[in-house]
Amino acid sequence: MTASAPDGNAADSGRIEHGQGRIWVVQSDPSARETALNLLCKLDYQTEGFADGASAVHRLESGAACDLAVLDWDLPMLSGKDAAAVLRAMRPGLKLIFVGTPSKASRAGIPPDAILLPRSHRVDEFAAAVRAALKVG
Numbered sequence: 001m002t003a004s005a006p007d008g009n010a011a012d013s014g015r016i017e018h019g020q021g022r023i024w025v026v027q028s029d030p031s032a033r034e035t036a037l038n039l040l041c042k043l044d045y046q047t048e049g050f051a052d053g054a055s056a057v058h059r060l061e062s063g064a065a066c067d068l069a070v071l072d073w074d075l076p077m078l079s080g081k082d083a084a085a086v087l088r089a090m091r092p093g094l095k096l097i098f099v100g101t102p103s104k105a106s107r108a109g110i111p112p113d114a115i116l117l118p119r120s121h122r123v124d125e126f127a128a129a130v131r132a133a134l135k136v137g
Contacts, residue, residue, distance in 0.1 A: 005106060018036065021067040021134050026056045026083060027099070028075055039123060041129070052076060053083025060090050068133050095133040111112045113125025 019129035022044045027033035040047045048064070050056040053075050060066065069087055078086075080098055084121045088094050088111065099121075110116075115129050130135040 019043060019045060019131060019134060022048075023068045023070060023130065024048050024056055024059075024066045026050045026069060026071045026075065026080065028052060028072060029082060032072070036126070039126065040069060043127060043130075045130070053078035053080065053086070056081055056108055057086050057090070060087055066091065066094060068095040068097065068130065070097045070099060070130075073098050074100050081106065084111075084114070085109075097129050097133050 002085075012018075023040050025033050025036045025040070025047065027036065027049070028051055030051070033051070037047045037049045047092070048059065048066075050059065053071070054077065056069065057078075067082060071084055073080040075083060080100065081102070084094075084096050084098070096111060097117055098110070098114060099117050100119050102110075104118070107116075115133050117126065117129050121129075
């Protein structure tokens with residue numbers, strides 16, 4: 001995720017609306033995961049981060065709540081798409097954002113309400129995708 005929009009840091013400019021919700025970031029890259037978690041915290045979301053899909057699944061099994069899962073498409077072991085399928089089976093209606101660029105063939109079976117966000121995106125694009133997924137603003 002790019003740290004700022006072309007005209008400066010969108011998170012500090014006041015252009016990005018704050019929201020409420022519990023968001024999980026499932027990303028194997030620690031730097032990308034922390035960047036996303038930090039932005040979401042600045043926007044007043046409750047967050048948890050996971051290095052892999054299995055950890056997120058186990059957390060949901062333990063009774064934790066989540067409104068939106070932001071998943072790296074290319075997670076190791078349990079792919080983002082597969083992790084999302086398990087999470088949604090356990091919590092129908094869970095909102096999903098996938099980060100990455102899946103091939104057309106691998107997009108089959110992605111829920112129609114899931115949002116696909118390219119790996120290279122700006123902070124304001126990420127925040128807009130979160131708002132759209134949660135239907136905020």
